[in-house]
Amino acid sequence: MKQITVMIVACLMSLIQSAVAIAATRGEAEETARLIGMLLSAARVVIERNQPLINDPTKGEKGFTPASFERELLDEFRARTNIDLDHAETVPLPTHAAALLQELVQAGKMVVADAQPTINKRGIGYKNFIPASFGSGAASRFSKHSQVKLKQTTLHPRNPENAPDAYEEAVLRQLMTLPSQSVTIHEGGEEDHLRVLTPIYYRKDCLSCHGQPAGELDISGYMKEGADEGDLAGAISVTIPLSK
Secondary structure, rough: HHHHHHHHHHHHHHHHHHHHOOOOOOOHHHHHHHHHHHHHHHHHHHHHOOHHHHOOOOOOOOOOHHHHHHHHHHHHHHHHHHOOOHOOOOOOOOOOOHHHHHHHHHHHHHHHHHHHHHHHOOOOOOOOEEEEEEEHHHHHHHHHHHOOEEEEOOOOOOOOOHOHHEEEEEEHHHHHHHOOOOEEEEOOOOOEEEEEEEEEEEOHHHHHOOOOOOOOOOOOOOOOOOOOOEEEEEEEEEEEOOOO
C-alpha cells in the first residue's frame, strides 16, 4: 500500500511539472489558479467546522482523520463548484488542473495526518490547529511540489510568512471597499505569470479569536482584530506561470 501511495504521488508530481512546461493559455491558467484558491478555502472551512471536535478536551480519539477530512473537503468543493474531484476526468477542466487540485488535497491530508497526535490529545482544549495554521501548512507543502506558489495573506498577519507583498496589499485594500470573488494580476517580465487572489471573509465562528473587542487577548494569546462577521479577513494568493 505504501509503494502504491508513493507511485501515485510521484505521478501527480510529474504531471504538475509538465503543467508548467506546456503552453497553457492565460484563461486556463487563471481558471486553474481560481480553483486552487477555492479548494484551499473549502479546506479551511472543513477545519473550522470541526473546530469544536478538535478542541474537545474530554475526547481522545476524535475520528477526524485524513480520510474523513478528504471526504468533507470533496463534498464542500463540489457544493461550491459543482466539480466532483472523484470523477475529475468527466469534468471539462483546464489542462493538468485536476492533477494540481489532487496534489493540494494530498497536501491537506498530510497536514491533518501530521497533526493527529495533537488533535487526539485528551485534556487539552485549544490546540492551535485552526484554519490559518492548517492553510499555511497545506500551502507550503503544495508549493514545494509544484511551480505554483500558494499562500495565505492578510493586512493583519499573525504569522510573518503571511504578510502581503506590494501587489497583495494593494488588492487587499481594494477588496475592503470593492468586494469581489477574485482578483487577477498579470505580471510580465522574464518570468511571465498570473496571480489570482481569492478573498476570505470572517465567518461567525472566526469571531471568537478575531472579533470584538479589538485588542482583547484571544485564546491563543493574540490580540483580537475587532472584526465583524463578513469583514475581509485576507485572501488566498495563487501565482501560476504562463507559457512564453
